[in-house]
Amino acid sequence: MSNTNRSSTTTRLSRRAVLAAGAGAFSVGLAGCTSSAGSTAAADGPVVTASFFSFYDFARVVADGTPIQVENLVPTGLHGHGWQPNASITREIIESDAFLHVGEGFQPWADRAIQTMDDDGVDTALINAREGVELLDLAASLDSEEEGVGEQQGKDPHFWLDPQRAKRAIDNITEGLVDLLPDAEATLRENAQRYKSETIDDIDASYQAIFDAADRDVVQLAAHNAFQYIGARYDVRMRPIVTNLAASGEVAPRTCGRPRRSSPRTTSATSPTACSSPAVPRDS
Template identity: 30%
Template sequence: MSPTRRSFLRSGAGVLAAGAIAGCLDGAAGGGEGVDSGYAAFFTLHEWAEAVSGDLADFEDPVDVGQMGHGWEPTGNVTADIASTDAFVYLDSPEFGWAQDVAATLEADYENIAVIDALAGLEDQLIEGDHEHEEDDHEDEEDDHTEDEHEEDDHDDDGAFDPHVWTDPVLAREMVANIADGLAAADPDNESTYGENADNYRSDLDALDEAFETMVEKADREAAVLAGHNSFQYLEARYGFELHTPVAISPKAQPSQSDIADTIEFVDDNGIDVVLYDRFESPNLAETIVENSNAEETRAISPAAGTTPEWNDEGWGYIDQMEQLNLPALRDALGAE
């Protein structure tokens, strides 16, 4: 059983029919009568769903501007809102447990909504997560947990892989293709349009992939420092550089003093001038590392899982964040001038 399915199959939304499970594993379930509207679970998936559907459908993003999809939890009856549309695009990942629960309910109780898992078929390309810091943080409290709390922790621990698959432009191509396949299955009359739109967007991802490859080839260093939780393991694996971070991949993880000291030493040992930080997190840790090392400045980088009011006003999407923010920041951090 793949790591993305374990939490989903025991999410408590009811026993699913075998056909519904098979449909989700293929990438989509339900639908077949056209797609006019839908929801996508967070910013990046929303952009991709909009790009693939084009003028055929309007998709909503439940996550407000200024918030990241990773770690977000809905308020109100979001399931009812989603169920009133024709399609739901999500990641079948325990890190997005609310979306798994919604998908389970839709598949069990609604026949005419397409449930599209953008991660379908990518299970063998997922990278193991780093939950070491989280485990350390909870070690002292473990004896006090009730049985229910242990069950809740088990749900979280199922996220043993890094969910930030979308940061890799190559894997993003496959996820866009999954969305196109899911929409085509729900709306076969427009299959060619979904395919053409997906191909157009995938050409932009190809260009982004080439830009990252060129940047890393020109880099003087193979390592940089990210003062925040690491959302970029897929970029590291794809392009062959290292982001040293004192924080685990979870947004809730906190660095220890020894982690910070080790990172300061890493900066000085590797002659690093620029310390990166997550635009959706505080720059304080990055500033502390710069103040106590030979580094000279901080630069923001984005996991491209959300947007800011400023970027929203500029019309920045996933590609823009990667090209306009992440590429220049990594270029400076890796010495790829």
């Protein structure tokens, strides 16, 4: 194969791989934003209620083979940021043995539930999946040339999309479950270690290989802007087309940036949204 043909094939493969990774990352991110409620199947063990699907899933894997029951509180089609549960959810948390949450400031309803338990002296254990995790600024990996990037303030809560930070969350969850059921410590730690080494490390290596092979270093996001941590971990720039960070609500043309043709040194990956409307100007 000639160098020209080899280069063309490499470009096609790398772009396809990046698109596949983007779809995979989008599904992972969506797992935390549009999740389905569920629970593990243990019968009479301690009950852990989780405020967010991603960490419910982590806990479910770590608790596998133990009597611990893990329940996801967020119903199908709702996300963790702005959901307003009714009083029955707070009662469910209070009646559980442990509440797995994402740290202060991410889910106001969870913060209020924790405050209620503190005020009432409830002994439900708290497991903070975010304990010790350093959060990035919202604009940490955004393309600095994009309009409005400097206006992004605060911290990005989507840390679990970085495999290494996800491993810290798994460790936090494991410690909480060990405290809850010390007799299951060996199984819990074995499950956690296997999950990190066989699943999370594999995801990390796959992402690294994809971005190393790609000949572009910008990812154009036509979806919920939740992927800063991927950009920071793998040294790629995020160029959001949807400028509103919120996952809820409909995308309107006014929230869409103008997609730009990437330079030869950038990687482009998009997914369809309302920004595909003909009303939005596009490069020819």
